[in-house]
Amino acid sequence: MSAPVEVTEAVLRARPLPRHEEGEDKDSRGRALVIAGSREVPGGALLAALGTLRAGAGKVRIATCRSVAVPLALAMPEARVIGLAETAAGGIAPAEAAGLAARAEEADAVLVGPGMTDADAAEALAGALLARAAGAGVPFVLDAVALRALRPGATPPGLRGRLVITPHAGEMATLLGIPRDAVLADRLGAARRAAAALRAVVVMKGGGSFVATPEGESFHIARGNVGLATSGSGDTLAGILAGLLARGAAPLDAALWAVFLHGVAGERLAMRQGPVGFLARDLPAEVPGLLARIAAGEDDRGA
Numbered sequence: 001m002s003a004p005v006e007v008t009e010a011v012l013r014a015r016p017l018p019r020h021e022e023g024e025d026k027d028s029r030g031r032a033l034v035i036a037g038s039r040e041v042p043g044g045a046l047l048a049a050l051g052t053l054r055a056g057a058g059k060v061r062i063a064t065c066r067s068v069a070v071p072l073a074l075a076m077p078e079a080r081v082i083g084l085a086e087t088a089a090g091g092i093a094p095a096e097a098a099g100l101a102a103r104a105e106e107a108d109a110v111l112v113g114p115g116m117t118d119a120d121a122a123e124a125l126a127g128a129l130l131a132r133a134a135g136a137g138v139p140f141v142l143d144a145v146a147l148r149a150l151r152p153g154a155t156p157p158g159l160r161g162r163l164v165i166t167p168h169a170g171e172m173a174t175l176l177g178i179p180r181d182a183v184l185a186d187r188l189g190a191a192r193r194a195a196a197a198l199r200a201v202v203v204m205k206g207g208g209s210f211v212a213t214p215e216g217e218s219f220h221i222a223r224g225n226v227g228l229a230t231s232g233s234g235d236t237l238a239g240i241l242a243g244l245l246a247r248g249a250a251p252l253d254a255a256l257w258a259v260f261l262h263g264v265a266g267e268r269l270a271m272r273q274g275p276v277g278f279l280a281r282d283l284p285a286e287v288p289g290l291l292a293r294i295a296a297g298e299d300d301r302g303a
């Protein structure tokens with residue numbers, strides 16, 4: 001099999017993101033629905049939602065469990081926050097799937113998973129949501145425990161070409177039913193297998209990320225640093241990705257841009273604050289400037 005394409009600024013510029021004209025309103029910039037958070041980790045929803053808006057989406061709705069909805073709404077005044085029934089363990093109740101499917105149809109991109117700690121509830125909710133909303137024509141990003149709703153060979157046909165997943169090595173091991181060490185020994189191979197088996201664009205995260213498609217394409221993004229290995233960092237990546245999808249980027253383009261932007265954001269924070277110790281919440285604010293600079297062809301290293 002051929003080597004993956006190394007993603008550079010030039011590769012990204014050959015895959016331009018949708019442009020937004022001065023006269024456009026926030027709806028035409030894209031509406032993201034972020035289904036995320038839990039009583040223990042409400043911040044996962046916040047970090048992901050910040051990612052969507054910093055990637056340029058016009059609106060974000062956060063759907064989360066009721067007990068954290070008000071504090072989340074106050075923490076993120078730019079978001080509309082919907083409080084949902086919750087399980088005893090503090091996750092979103094799976095019975096909310098039908099209502100969320102209707103919300104998904106009103107969105108331009110849906111993200112499910114960040115900060116969801118009740119894994120069984122998240123699996124049931126995401127499974128029921130995908131079954132109901134797969135035909136809606138909306139792209140989905142599945143992250144963290146929501147990935148448990150996927151089974152190799154069983155992706156709903158309506159989701160094909162619209163599904164992006166963002167597993168770390170542990171999540172990939174669960175998806176493929178192999179040991180985590182086997183994933184770590186061949187992360188590109190795991191990404192390719194998952195892409196083919198799930199008919200999804202796969203972002204295999206870690207030190208240097210791989211992106212693989214069901215059509216057999218593969219990419220390597222060498223940007224980023226160990227400072228990105230911190231709680232919540234993956235939530236911001238998933239949010240940036242969903243924001244680019246909401247703006248109308250194709251799933252593969254959104255994945256490549258999001259991973260690259262996230263990596264370079266980490267490099268810039270490392271340069272200013274130190275190699276480790278910057279916070280996931282600082283990453284999204286780096287994105288607007290980087291987007292403009294990369295699109296304009298300016299060198300993004302430094303500053």
Ligand SMILES: NC(=O)C1=CN([C@@H]2O[C@H](COP(=O)(O)OP(=O)(O)OC[C@H]3O[C@@H](n4cnc5c(N)ncnc54)[C@H](OP(=O)(O)O)[C@@H]3O)[C@@H](O)[C@H]2O)[C@@H](O)CC1
Binds near residue numbers: 043115232
């Ligand atoms: N968890 C968080 O603090 C935050 C999570 N966030 C988001 O939530 C989602 C799930 O993230 P994750 O880190 O729980 O999942 P993963 O990487 O698969 O590791 C699971 C393993 O790690 C352990 N473990 C977890 N946390 C630990 C801790 N603080 N201190 C010590 N151990 C800890 C855990 O042990 P357990 O709690 O089950 O005993 C299990 O063994 C994801 O979207 C993430 O970005 C963020 O929004 C912000 C803060």
Ligand SMILES: Nc1ncnc2c1ncn2[C@@H]1O[C@H](COP(=O)(O)OP(=O)(O)O)[C@@H](O)[C@H]1O
Binds near residue numbers: 227233237
């Ligand atoms: N050593 C590293 N170099 C570059 N990027 C890294 C490194 N370690 C982790 N990352 C990136 O940081 C993010 C961590 O995401 P994840 O493991 O899901 O964390 P969390 O679930 O806590 O948010 C991923 O985008 C991953 O690719």
